[in-house]
Amino acid sequence: MPRRKGVSLFLIGVLVFAIVASGCISPGEESPTSTTPSTSPTTTPSPTETTPAEKVTLKVIGPWSGAELDAFMEVIKEFEAQHPNIKVEYKTYRAEDLSTILPLQFESGDTPADVIAMWGWFIAEMGQKGHLMKLNDVINPEEYVPGILDTVTVNGDIYGAPFTAAAKPGFWYRKSFFQKHGLKPPQTWDEFVALLDQIKQIEGIKAPIVSGDSVGWPLSDVTEHFILTFGGKELQLKLINGEVKWEDPEVKDIFEQRLVPLLEAGYFSDPIEWTSAVDLWWKGDYALYFMGTWITGMVEDPNDLGLISLPGVKAMVLAPDYFMVPKYTEHPKEALELAKFLATEGQRVHVGTKSGKLATWKKVSIDDYWEPMKDVAEVVANVESAPDLDDSVGGEWQKTFWDQLKLLWVQPDRLDEVLSTLDAKFPKGG
Amino acid sequence: MNRPKNLTPLLFLLPALILMVPFVIYPVFKTIYLSFFLDGKFVGLENYREVLLSPDIVNLDRFPTKSPPWGALIHNIVWIAIHLPSTVFLGLGMAILLRREEVKGSSIIKSIVFLGMVIPMIVGGLIIRFLFEEGAGVVPAVFKALGIERLAITWTAYPETALLSAILGSIWIWTGFSMLMYSAGLASIPKEYYEAALIDGANRFQLFRNVTWPLLKPITIVVVAMTLLWDLKIFDIVYVATGGGPGGASMVLALQMWDYFARALNYNYAAVVAVLLTVLTFIPALWLLRRRE
Numbered sequence: 219m220p221r222r223k224g225v226s227l228f229l230i231g232v233l234v235f236a237i238v239a240s241g242c243i244s245p246g247e248e249s250p251t252s253t254t255p256s257t258s259p260t261t262t263p264s265p266t267e268t269t270p271a272e273k274v275t276l277k278v279i280g281p282w283s284g285a286e287l288d289a290f291m292e293v294i295k296e297f298e299a300q301h302p303n304i305k306v307e308y309k310t311y312r313a314e315d316l317s318t319i320l321p322l323q324f325e326s327g328d329t330p331a332d333v334i335a336m337w338g339w340f341i342a343e344m345g346q347k348g349h350l351m352k353l354n355d356v357i358n359p360e361e362y363v364p365g366i367l368d369t370v371t372v373n374g375d376i377y378g379a380p381f382t383a384a385a386k387p388g389f390w391y392r393k394s395f396f397q398k399h400g401l402k403p404p405q406t407w408d409e410f411v412a413l414l415d416q417i418k419q420i421e422g423i424k425a426p427i428v429s430g431d432s433v434g435w436p437l438s439d440v441t442e443h444f445i446l447t448f449g450g451k452e453l454q455l456k457l458i459n460g461e462v463k464w465e466d467p468e469v470k471d472i473f474e475q476r477l478v479p480l481l482e483a484g485y486f487s488d489p490i491e492w493t494s495a496v497d498l499w500w501k502g503d504y505a506l507y508f509m510g511t512w513i514t515g516m517v518e519d520p521n522d523l524g525l526i527s528l529p530g531v532k533a534m535v536l537a538p539d540y541f542m543v544p545k546y547t548e549h550p551k552e553a554l555e556l557a558k559f560l561a562t563e564g565q566r567v568h569v570g571t572k573s574g575k576l577a578t579w580k581k582v583s584i585d586d587y588w589e590p591m592k593d594v595a596e597v598v599a600n601v602e603s604a605p606d607l608d609d610s611v612g613g614e615w616q617k618t619f620w621d622q623l624k625l626l627w628v629q630p631d632r633l634d635e636v637l638s639t640l641d642a643k644f645p646k647g648g
Numbered sequence: 649m650n651r652p653k654n655l656t657p658l659l660f661l662l663p664a665l666i667l668m669v670p671f672v673i674y675p676v677f678k679t680i681y682l683s684f685f686l687d688g689k690f691v692g693l694e695n696y697r698e699v700l701l702s703p704d705i706v707n708l709d710r711f712p713t714k715s716p717p718w719g720a721l722i723h724n725i726v727w728i729a730i731h732l733p734s735t736v737f738l739g740l741g742m743a744i745l746l747r748r749e750e751v752k753g754s755s756i757i758k759s760i761v762f763l764g765m766v767i768p769m770i771v772g773g774l775i776i777r778f779l780f781e782e783g784a785g786v787v788p789a790v791f792k793a794l795g796i797e798r799l800a801i802t803w804t805a806y807p808e809t810a811l812l813s814a815i816l817g818s819i820w821i822w823t824g825f826s827m828l829m830y831s832a833g834l835a836s837i838p839k840e841y842y843e844a845a846l847i848d849g850a851n852r853f854q855l856f857r858n859v860t861w862p863l864l865k866p867i868t869i870v871v872v873a874m875t876l877l878w879d880l881k882i883f884d885i886v887y888v889a890t891g892g893g894p895g896g897a898s899m900v901l902a903l904q905m906w907d908y909f910a911r912a913l914n915y916n917y918a919a920v921v922a923v924l925l926t927v928l929t930f931i932p933a934l935w936l937l938r939r940r941e
Binding site: 314317318321343424431433434488489490491494498613614616617620621622624625627628629632635636639 | 777781782783784801802806807891892893894895897907908909911912914
C-alpha cells in the first residue's frame with residue numbers, strides 16, 4: 219500500500235506541475251538571447267527555384283479583420299492579379315498571440331506563414347536571432363519616410379518590410395457637433411483648455427474627451443502626442459533610447475503642466491473599451507476622441523470628421539505595419555516578392571481603400587489616397603514624423619507603460635509613482 | 649508466465665508513462681532547470697531572489713495600508729480569502745435551497761447558476777468587464793440607483809476595485825461548480841437519517857449541523873481543494889477583464905508568469921513563477937489526496 223500511495227502521489231503531483239508549468243517551457247534554449255544556427259538562406263534566393271508555371275500558395279498572417287481586412291484584401295487581390303502563379307491565403311492573428319507562438323515555432327525551424335505582419339521591435343529581435351530573411355535586396359531605404367526602417371534594422375540588416383502606417387495626429391471631432399454648439403478648433407494651448415471647458419458645460423456631455431481603452435495603447439497615443447507637442451521629436455527619441463529618464467524634469471514637466479491638469483479637471487473620461495468609445499463619441503456623449511487615422515474607416519460619415527492637433531505640435535507619430543519573412547518559409551522567392559509588393563506598390567493600393575492608412579513609400583502621391591484621407595495626408599506631410607514610443611521599446615516595458623497610464627488616467631495624483639515605475643521597468647541598457 | 653507481481657502494475661502504467669515522459673516529466677524538469685539559469689548561465693537561486701523580492705510578486709510598500717498593487721502573490725491570497733468561502737457557502741446554500749421539491753423551477757435556476765461554469769473563461773472575463781463598466785454594466789448602475797456615486801464607476805479601471813471586480817465575477821463563475829457538487833452530495837444522503845433525527849426532536853439547524861454538514865464533508869474537501877487550485881491558477885478572467893491592471897492592481901501569479909514569458913521573453917523568470925505556482929498548488933493537491941484516502 220505505501221508503495222502504491224507513493225506512486226499515485228508522484229503521478230498526480232507531476233500532472234499538477236505539468237498543468238501549471240506547461241506554458242513556460244522554453245524551446246530548448248536556456249536563454250532568450252541565444253540563436254539557432256542558420257540552415258536556410260537569409261538573402262534573396264535565386265529566381266530559378268520555382269518554375270513560372272508552378273502555382274504556389276503563400277500563407278500570410280496579419281492582425282486585420284472586418285473592414286480593415288477588406289482593405290488589405292484589395293492589396294492581395296492586386297498582387298495575385300500581377301502574379302498569376304501565386305495564390306495568397308490570409309489568416310488573422312493578433313500580434314499578442316503571435317508573440318507567444320512564433321518564438322517557439324522559429325526555434326523548432328518552423329513557421330505558421332510565409333509572410334507575417336508583426337511589431338517592429340519583435341521583428342528586430344527575431345532577425346537578430348537569425349530566424350528571418352534579410353530584406354536588403356528588396357527594400358531601398360531611400361524610397362521611404364526617414365526613420366521608418368530604424369525599428370526593423372539591426373547592424374545594417376533590414377528584417378521588416380514597411381507597409382502603410384497609421385498616424386496619430388490628434389483629437390477627432392464631428393464637424394456637425396462643433397457647428398451645432400458654436401465651437402471652433404483652438405489655435406493656442408489656452409484656447410484648447412477653454413474649448414474643453416466650453417464643451418464640459420454642454421448638456422448631455424459626459425466628458426469633453428473620451429479615453430479609449432484596450433490593452434492600453436489608446437492612452438499611450440495621447441501621451442505621446444503631448445510629449446511630441448511640448449518636447450518634440452528629439453525628446454521622444456531620447457525616451458525611446460533610454461537617454462532621458464521619465465522622471466527627468468523636462469518629461470515630468472509635460473505631465474505636471476499639461477496632461478495631469480486636464481485629467482484632474484475631468485476633461486478626459488475614464489478609459490472605455492475603444493470601439494465602444496467610437497460609438498459613444500459619434501452619438502454625442504463625448505466631443506473629442508484621440509485616435510489614429512484608421513478611425514476614418516470606422517465612422518458612418520468620414521466627411522463629417524474634423525481634426526484638432528495640440529496647438530504647436532512639432533511632430534506626429536507614424537506607426538507603420540511591418541512584414542517579415544521567416545527563413546523557414548518553403549517559398550522564399552515568392553514570399554520576398556510579396557514582401558516587396560507590400561512595401562511598394564501594395565501601399566499605393568492600400569491608401570486608395572478605406573484603410574485610413576498613410577503611405578511610408580515616398581512614391582505614393584496624395585492623388586492615390588481615398589478622398590477623406592487626402593486632407594489628413596497633407597496635414598501629416600507638413601509635420602515631422604516620429605516613431606511610436608511604446609512600439610519601439612516593446613517587450614515587458616510596453617505593457618507596463620500602458621498599464622501605468624491606465625493608473626494615471628484615474629488617479630493623476632500618483633504621477634510620481636507612475637514615472638518612477640516607468641524608469642524602473644525600462645530595459646536595462648536600452 | 650510467472651511474472652513478478654510488482655511488474656504487473658508497471659505494465660499497465662507503461663502506455664501512460666510513454667506519453668508522460670516527453671510531454672509532462674521532461675517539461676517539468678526542464679522548467680525547474682530553466683529557473684536556475686539566466687542568459688545561458690547557471691545563477692543558482694538568483695532568479696528566485698529577483699522574482700520573489702520584486703514588487704510585482706510581493707509589494708510590502710503598499711500592502712496592507714495602501715490600495716493595490718500589492719503584488720501578484722498577495723493578490724492570489726486575497727483572491728482565495730474572498731473567493732473560497734464565498735463560493736463554498738453560496739454553492740452549499742443554493743444547493744440546500746434548491747433541493748426542495750416545492751421550489752418551482754429549481755432545475756432552471758440551477759442551470760442558470762451553472763451557466764458560469766460552462767461558458768469559456770475568456771467569455772466570462774469579457775462579461776465581467778462589461779458587468780462592471782460604467783454606462784454598460786449592471787453593477788455601477790445599481791450603485792448609481794442607490795446614490796452611491798463612489799461605486800458607480802468602471803470598476804476595472806480603478807486600482808481599488810479592479811481586483812475585487814475580477815474576484816466577484818469569478819464567484820459568479822465558480823459557484824455553479826460548488827452548487828453542483830453539493831447538490832450531488834445532498835442527493836446521496838438517505839432520507840431516513842433526517843427522519844430519525846426529526847423523531848429525536850432535532851430542529852432545522854441541528855439537522856444541518858449534525859446530519860447534513862458531516863455527511864457533506866467529503867464533498868466539501870473536494871470543493872475546497874478544487875477551488876484553491878482554481879484560484880491559484882486563475883489567469884484567463886484577469887487577462888481579459890483587467891489585464892492585471894491598472895498599474896498591476898489586479899495582477900495574479902499566472903498572468904505574471906505569462907508576462908515574463910510572452911512580453912519580457914524571459915523564460916527563466918517565467919520558470920521561477922511556474923515552480924512557485926506548482927509548489928503552492930501541490931499543498932492543496934496533496935491535502936486533497938490524503939483526506940480522500
